[in-house]
Amino acid sequence: MKLANPKDETKLDDLAGGSQAGIREQKQNPLVRVAELFALSKWYVKLLIVFACLMIPLVVQSNYAMRIIIYIGLYIVLALGLNVVMGFTGLLNIGHAAFYAVGAYTTAILMVKYGMSFWLTIPVGMFLGVLLGIVLGFPTLRVRDDYLAIVTLGFGQIIYIVANNWMGLTRGPRGIPGIPVPSLGFSDYQIVIESYPAYYYLILIFVFFTIYACVRIKDSRVGLAWTAIREDEDVAAVMGINLVYYKTMAFGFSAALGALAGSFFAVFQSFVSPNSFTILESVIIITIPILGGLGSIPGTIIGAIVMIGGPEFFRAASEYRMVIMGAFMVVMMIVRPQGLFGKKLYQPTYKM
Amino acid sequence: MFWQQMVNALNLGAMYSLLAIGYTMVYGIIKLINFAHGEIFMCGAFFTWWFMTALSVPFPIAALMGIILSTVLGISVERIAYRPLRNAPRFAVIISVLGMSIFLQNMARIIWGAEFQTFDVDFDFAPIIIGNVVVPIKKAFILATSLVLMIVLGLYVKKTYIGKAMRATAADPEAAEMMGININAVIVLTFAIGSAMGAVAGILFAINYNSIDPFMGFNAGLKAFTAAVLGGIGNIYGAMIGGILLGVFEGIGAGYISSMYRDAFAFSVLILVLIFRPEGLLGEIGKSKR
Amino acid sequence: MALLSVNSLIKRFDGLTALNNFSLDVDEGEIVGIIGPNGSGKTTFFNVLSGMYPADGGEVFFDNHSENLLKLKTHQIIGLGIARTFQIQRPFNNLSVLENLMIGGHCRTRAGLFSALINLASARKEREQLKDHAREVMALFGTRLRSVEMNPAWTLSYANRRRLEIARALVSDGKLLLIDEPTAGMNPAESLQLAQTIQAINKKGMAVLVIEHDMKFIKKLCSRVVALDYGQKIVEGTYAKVRNHPKVIEAYLGRE
Numbered sequence A: 001m002k003l004a005n006p007k008d009e010t011k012l013d014d015l016a017g018g019s020q021a022g023i024r025e026q027k028q029n030p031l032v033r034v035a036e037l038f039a040l041s042k043w044y045v046k047l048l049i050v051f052a053c054l055m056i057p058l059v060v061q062s063n064y065a066m067r068i069i070i071y072i073g074l075y076i077v078l079a080l081g082l083n084v085v086m087g088f089t090g091l092l093n094i095g096h097a098a099f100y101a102v103g104a105y106t107t108a109i110l111m112v113k114y115g116m117s118f119w120l121t122i123p124v125g126m127f128l129g130v131l132l133g134i135v136l137g138f139p140t141l142r143v144r145d146d147y148l149a150i151v152t153l154g155f156g157q158i159i160y161i162v163a164n165n166w167m168g169l170t171r172g173p174r175g176i177p178g179i180p181v182p183s184l185g186f187s188d189y190q191i192v193i194e195s196y197p198a199y200y201y202l203i204l205i206f207v208f209f210t211i212y213a214c215v216r217i218k219d220s221r222v223g224l225a226w227t228a229i230r231e232d233e234d235v236a237a238v239m240g241i242n243l244v245y246y247k248t249m250a251f252g253f254s255a256a257l258g259a260l261a262g263s264f265f266a267v268f269q270s271f272v273s274p275n276s277f278t279i280l281e282s283v284i285i286i287t288i289p290i291l292g293g294l295g296s297i298p299g300t301i302i303g304a305i306v307m308i309g310g311p312e313f314f315r316a317a318s319e320y321r322m323v324i325m326g327a328f329m330v331v332m333m334i335v336r337p338q339g340l341f342g343k344k345l346y347q348p349t350y351k352m
Numbered sequence B: 001m002f003w004q005q006m007v008n009a010l011n012l013g014a015m016y017s018l019l020a021i022g023y024t025m026v027y028g029i030i031k032l033i034n035f036a037h038g039e040i041f042m043c044g045a046f047f048t049w050w051f052m053t054a055l056s057v058p059f060p061i062a063a064l065m066g067i068i069l070s071t072v073l074g075i076s077v078e079r080i081a082y083r084p085l086r087n088a089p090r091f092a093v094i095i096s097v098l099g100m101s102i103f104l105q106n107m108a109r110i111i112w113g114a115e116f117q118t119f120d121v122d123f124d125f126a127p128i129i130i131g132n133v134v135v136p137i138k139k140a141f142i143l144a145t146s147l148v149l150m151i152v153l154g155l156y157v158k159k160t161y162i163g164k165a166m167r168a169t170a171a172d173p174e175a176a177e178m179m180g181i182n183i184n185a186v187i188v189l190t191f192a193i194g195s196a197m198g199a200v201a202g203i204l205f206a207i208n209y210n211s212i213d214p215f216m217g218f219n220a221g222l223k224a225f226t227a228a229v230l231g232g233i234g235n236i237y238g239a240m241i242g243g244i245l246l247g248v249f250e251g252i253g254a255g256y257i258s259s260m261y262r263d264a265f266a267f268s269v270l271i272l273v274l275i276f277r278p279e280g281l282l283g284e285i286g287k288s289k290r
Numbered sequence C: 001m002a003l004l005s006v007n008s009l010i011k012r013f014d015g016l017t018a019l020n021n022f023s024l025d026v027d028e029g030e031i032v033g034i035i036g037p038n039g040s041g042k043t044t045f046f047n048v049l050s051g052m053y054p055a056d057g058g059e060v061f062f063d064n065h066s067e068n069l070l071k072l073k074t075h076q077i078i079g080l081g082i083a084r085t086f087q088i089q090r091p092f093n094n095l096s097v098l099e100n101l102m103i104g105g106h107c108r109t110r111a112g113l114f115s116a117l118i119n120l121a122s123a124r125k126e127r128e129q130l131k132d133h134a135r136e137v138m139a140l141f142g143t144r145l146r147s148v149e150m151n152p153a154w155t156l157s158y159a160n161r162r163r164l165e166i167a168r169a170l171v172s173d174g175k176l177l178l179i180d181e182p183t184a185g186m187n188p189a190e191s192l193q194l195a196q197t198i199q200a201i202n203k204k205g206m207a208v209l210v211i212e213h214d215m216k217f218i219k220k221l222c223s224r225v226v227a228l229d230y231g232q233k234i235v236e237g238t239y240a241k242v243r244n245h246p247k248v249i250e251a252y253l254g255r256e
Helices: A008-017 A030-037 A043-059 A061-089 A097-112 A120-137 A144-165 A196-218 A223-232 A233-236 A243-269 A280-291 A297-315 A315-335 B002-030 B037-054 B059-085 B090-112 B139-159 B160-169 B173-178 B183-209 B216-233 B236-251 B259-276 C042-049 C074-080 C097-104 C113-117 C121-139 C157-170 C189-204 C216-221 C239-243 C246-253
Strands: B128-130 B133-135 C004-013 C015-025 C031-035 C059-063 C083-086 C176-180 C208-210 C223-227 C232-237
Touching: A008 B236, A043 A196, A043 C246, A061 A196, A061 A223, A061 A243, A061 A280, A061 A297, A097 A120, A097 A144, A120 A144, A120 C121, A144 B090, A144 B259, A196 A223, A196 A243, A196 A297, A196 C113, A223 A233, A223 A243, A223 C097, A223 C113, A223 C121, A233 A243, A233 C074, A280 A297, A280 A315, A280 B090, A280 B160, A297 C015, A315 B059, A315 C083, B002 B037, B002 B133, B002 B183, B002 B216, B002 B236, B002 C157, B037 B059, B037 B090, B037 B216, B059 B090, B059 B160, B059 B183, B059 C031, B059 C113, B090 B183, B090 B216, B090 C042, B133 B139, B133 B183, B139 B160, B139 B183, B139 B236, B139 C031, B139 C246, B160 B173, B160 B183, B173 B183, B216 B236, B216 B259, B216 C189, B236 C031, C004 C042, C004 C074, C015 C042, C015 C232, C031 C189, C042 C176, C042 C208, C074 C083, C097 C121, C097 C157, C113 C121, C121 C157, C157 C189, C189 C216, C208 C216, C216 C239, C223 C239, C223 C246, C232 C239
Parallel strands: C031 C208, C031 C223, C083 C176, C176 C208
Antiparallel strands: B128 B133, C004 C015, C004 C059, C223 C232
8 A cells, every 4th residue: 555645544544454564564444454355545445344244144144143132242342341351461361251241240230120121221330340350350369370360250259159159149050041122212212122133233333443443542542651661561551551540451351342342242141140150151251352363452352253143153162162273272273372363472582 | 286287288288389380380381371281170170079979080180181171171271272273363262262261161060060069089088187186087188189299390300301391391481492392292291181180170170069060170270370470470489489479368367357348358468469460479480571 | 841850769789778869860852871890780770760670769750740759650650752773682583673663652652452453544644754753864874774664673793783773763852762782792893983983973962861881982072971881870971070089989990
């Protein structure tokens, strides 16, 4: 792409999520590639995609397929949230399901026990998610690499155990059934969200919101600080970046998005139980940015489509799903650790 | 009563120690946690069980073959999930080993089913009675086996040339290489010994509880890892001490903490140690992760 | 009143005393050179000063701030006006040159989470201004950095990475620049150019502390030279005085 004048340069930035990265790197961005392929302007491509998204419920007839698509949307929100902590800031988090659980249970409990409107439970859930994110983030500040993996894994597991045993709050393994459907408006003029297309548009809104938030933050002072931490946190500190503040913020931000996804999940499934928030769930969420490319927003989205849509295609093999996932993780790291669309990261070699 | 509980505690602790040794030895050499170690533990028990039930092999031989197979498995894990990633960024190795662990757990589930299986080994001797305390023969066997193995290992690492090579590689791989030590061979050997210990621990565990399931590796592995960190990761004696301590905590605390929350408790202890005293009780060969 | 006042700085590493009651004053606009054999504590001094290592004793006062610098957290120091480069270059490898420099300006900007999310106009303006400022700093090196400003830092040539380090430190608009062995690996022509660049920076009011082994470089640049050995200041004065001092010769070459 020839840069005729500086204005083009900023447009290119914008398209690539504002990462201002090297030109070669921007070409990795699938959005740019598609745009180039069809000689279209990036705005047009974006518009097309949005249009296509809006048209989906009209085109897709099968409820089964709609369900999968909705789940893809859900996992996009989850994975993008995790991407903030893992991709941008470079912190391993194998306990993301904890934030997912907080959002889901908050919505479930507030709606079922206190009759709160769904829309109100969202900010409450996100707020609690942020709190939990800070609680998790803070102790992990001094812990690196594989210890970090264990700590986050442990944290996720603790949340699961609490959800499974705190009968008074969560009804333990029996879960919370009968979550009402969300509705908007007053008696005669209500929009009730109970059909698949309705849920689809709801999650679509959440997805757009999440993408917007992630792109905005990546292209900001905060995002820059996060990537500096990922690259070299000691130097980042010397350059004035408050590690405690920014790492905690990363976890909090990531947790808020996880909780948002949880709230949706609660009303979509109408039922929450601890089984949806196991370590396995966290691992599934992790594999998405890994496949798509850590740090890459479009990559993560595509990763979600593949990871969630893919296995559904091969329903028969669902027994083998976890085995394949495990093998996939190993192979992926050996063959292409940066994921499909991630940048090939240059890392100084560590001895072993 | 107290001593009776102590016997149980020591029993438990001995098994955790054996398993913890695997974690700590591997960590000492390559500075990374072997997430898949718990699965080796599980496979040790399962392979043995399978030989006994499917092929009617008597227990001692089944156990031996189970250990051998598990050791081979452990070495394969190193070959597949670790070695190709020697120069990769750290998180890639972590994900890879995690994937290996998931693969093995679920493979076991597919092959042998997800339910608990009975591990039918019993020692038909009268229990040993010391004063007030009854020590069932199988617990005595577990204790004795663990003790012997740990002593042998300790001597091996301390006295033999290979043991020295292992310690040297753990302390400074580059220097060791320059001294003519074959690093790859040492790493393979470390994984082999660790896996063998883990497999034995798995078999002892199966004898103790008379049952096995494909996910036993996760829980036991977590606790053993906690033991290893508690005692000082990288330090074999630390693993032994940590294991005993953990066994005592669990054995004595069993009355006070409901079994549901016991795992949460173990996790919390682990997290706290990792955050506040990552070098554990006996310190470690490398530096603590700060 | 000196810009930087280091009093009896002590730093120990497990029994080895790297800095042993080291004291030093730097005035505004001065260029002071720090020389000494390897292991004498020069880089350790920079590390303590920039907050990377905690000190074991002593005080440091900077630019009218009443608080002892050593009590501050690492990230607060650059905000006060002390920026540094690293002996073994440490750029943010996967970030572009421009992004590297913008991080240097982190302490001078304020946009936070919310201004980013709502795309506040003032945040955008601040970012543009930061980019402009970064480009101004790049201009000090001619077009060398500007021409590769979008490339990831790891693709840069050795000399360019050095320039990047210095530029990144400069974006923070401080009053004191700590440069650690900038001419390592450079040929005489490049060293000369670098010296001129530093002089240009200095003329704008920046005080500079430079660790070097290249005596020609020191001679050209520094109004004052401090010699270290075993963590202590052994001589201080003009280049001529220090260069031929018996203690300095002894430190470098060993006792006769």
